[in-house]
Amino acid sequence: MIAWIDTVSRWAVPLLIAFIPVYGLARGVRIYDAFIEGAREGLLLAVRIVPFMVSIFVALGIFREGGGMALLVGWLRPVLDSLGIPGEVLPLAVIRPLSGGGALGIAAELIRRWGPDSYVGRLASVMQGATDTTFYILTFYFGSVGIKRTRHALAAGLAADLASVVTAVLVVRWFFGYP
Amino acid sequence: MIDLVWLLLILGGVAAAAAEGRIAAVTEAVMTSAQLGVETVLGFVGIMVFWLGLSRIAEEAGLIQALARVMAPIFRPIFPSIPRDHPALGAILMNLSANMLGLGHAATPFGLKAMQELQKLNDTPDRATDAMCTFLALNTSSVTLIPATVIALRASAQSANPTEIVAPTLVATCISSAVALAADYLFRRLGRRFG
Numbered sequence: 349m350i351a352w353i354d355t356v357s358r359w360a361v362p363l364l365i366a367f368i369p370v371y372g373l374a375r376g377v378r379i380y381d382a383f384i385e386g387a388r389e390g391l392l393l394a395v396r397i398v399p400f401m402v403s404i405f406v407a408l409g410i411f412r413e414g415g416g417m418a419l420l421v422g423w424l425r426p427v428l429d430s431l432g433i434p435g436e437v438l439p440l441a442v443i444r445p446l447s448g449g450g451a452l453g454i455a456a457e458l459i460r461r462w463g464p465d466s467y468v469g470r471l472a473s474v475m476q477g478a479t480d481t482t483f484y485i486l487t488f489y490f491g492s493v494g495i496k497r498t499r500h501a502l503a504a505g506l507a508a509d510l511a512s513v514v515t516a517v518l519v520v521r522w523f524f525g526y527p
Numbered sequence: 528m529i530d531l532v533w534l535l536l537i538l539g540g541v542a543a544a545a546a547e548g549r550i551a552a553v554t555e556a557v558m559t560s561a562q563l564g565v566e567t568v569l570g571f572v573g574i575m576v577f578w579l580g581l582s583r584i585a586e587e588a589g590l591i592q593a594l595a596r597v598m599a600p601i602f603r604p605i606f607p608s609i610p611r612d613h614p615a616l617g618a619i620l621m622n623l624s625a626n627m628l629g630l631g632h633a634a635t636p637f638g639l640k641a642m643q644e645l646q647k648l649n650d651t652p653d654r655a656t657d658a659m660c661t662f663l664a665l666n667t668s669s670v671t672l673i674p675a676t677v678i679a680l681r682a683s684a685q686s687a688n689p690t691e692i693v694a695p696t697l698v699a700t701c702i703s704s705a706v707a708l709a710a711d712y713l714f715r716r717l718g719r720r721f722g
Contacts, residue, residue: 353694360673360693368581372588379584386583389632390576394568401564407536409560413552414540442532445667450533456567456680457560464686470695473681477674477696478703480626482667485638489663490655492639493646497654500714501663507714508668508707515702523695 350523397449404453408439432517436468440475441513445482445506452476467526474516479509570683571676578675582630590628595620605665605708608648608658615644619662626669629676638666661711668707670700 372379411417421428421435428435440454455476462468482505490498520526544553585591598620609616618641625634641662649656655663674696682689 353698354691356697357688357690357693357695361678361690364673365581368585368588368590371590372584375588377584377587382584382587383580385580386586387576387580389583390579391572393579394572394575398565398568401568402561403533403564405560405564405567406557407533407540409556409563410540410544410553411536412540413556414542414544415547415549415552416536416539416543419543420539439532439536446532452676453564455677457563459680459684460563460567464681464684464689469681469684469686470692473674473677473692474696474699477671477677477692478668478700480667480669485667486663489638489642489666490659493642493652495646495653495655495659499655499660500711500718501655501660503714504660504664504707504711505667507710508664508703511706511710512668512699512703515699515706519695519699519702523698 353523397452400447400449401453401456404443404450405457408454408457411439431514432521433513434468434471436462437471437475437513440472441509444475444479444513445509446484448481448484451481467520467524470524471516471520474520475513478516479512482506482509567680567683571679574679574682575676578629578679582628582675585628586630586633591621591624591630591633594624594627598624606658606661608656609645610648613644613648615641615648615658618644623665623670626666627672629671629673657715660715661708664707664711665704668700668704670704671696 369379369383372382417435420438424435424438428438433441436458440451440458443454444451455472458472459469462472464470464473482502486498486502486505490496490501540556541550541553544550595617599616602620602623603611603616606616606619618637622634622637622641625631625637642659645656645659645662646652648658673693677692677696678689681692
């Protein structure tokens with residue numbers, strides 16, 4: 349099972365990189381022009397991410413270096429340990445439903461600080477990829493058609509966010525063989 | 528909300544440093560962290576640019592539509608309140624497909640279109656319908672086939688195997704989507720009983 353999943357991870361990106369241009373050409377797309385146009389947008393996107401990165405890196409840097417992180421993790425240790433969640437990913441779990449750019453910043457910081465192939469780094473990677481910005485989608489989508497009574501949509505979205513944190517922990521521990 | 532969390536992080540750090548008598552650590556953290564933030568973006572600009580170039584080809588080739596067609600039979604039973612040939616389902620499928628392919632900017636217009644179409648089926652215009660709640664729950668737990676940004680981040684941080692998280696992410700995201708659907712169903716039933 350794990351070997352099979354690992355094969356999927358290894359092949360997914362190369363196969364897509366080969367498949368997409370072939371598919372595009374077959375459908376009559378001018379693939380090189382399309383690529384350049386999209387790539388230009390990618391550059392703008394990267395520039396737009398910079399403020400998010402700096403704001404989050406600085407806030408997290410102050411929180412950690414100042415000693416706030418150690419205190420918080422110390423207080424919550426009994427709860428976190430029983431769930432197997434490392435305290436370091438706590439800010440990511442809190443910010444993920446609130447701000448897409450903010451969450452990306454935290455994931456980037458954790459991956460940088462702890463190393464991409466560490467437990468925290470892998471967990472942050474999976475958590476970042478597995479959910480979306482619940483509050484943003486809710487306010488934006490419902491707001492666009494003037495819905496005020498959102499009923500159980502927020503509760504369902506947050507339940508999914510919580511579930512994704514727990515499943516990320518379980519999947520990463522199972523897949524990479526952490527105790 | 529994000530304002531509060533951001534402020535708490537900064538104040539928490541400053542207060543803890545002050546209490547422990549090493550306030551200089553705060554200033555140093557600001558300098559190094561700001562620099563690290565910019566360096567991180569620079570580190571993955573290249574992959575980002577390449578991936579969005581490739582994504583544009585996929586978009587123009589109609590890959591979103593193709594994926595939406597494949598998924599239609601799976602998603603029709605999840606939205607029983609939408610009439611069979613109503614455009615709402617098409618817009619929902621396009622939105623979910625674009626999200627799966629990691630095309631966030633393409634997903635949003637389809638999402639807004641889906642909400643407009645769903646609103647046409649709504650008798651109480653300020654109150655969300657069952658289908659809207661289900662759509663939002665699915666959308667917030669979005670299934671991503673290739674988490675390109677995360678791969679880029681990992682690669683720029685010198686990971687030995689940047690794509691090793693692709694399949695674990697897929698497994699986690701499928702489970703969280705299933706939980707989203709289950710929670711949506713459960714809360715809807717509870718709402719009927721008590722609301």
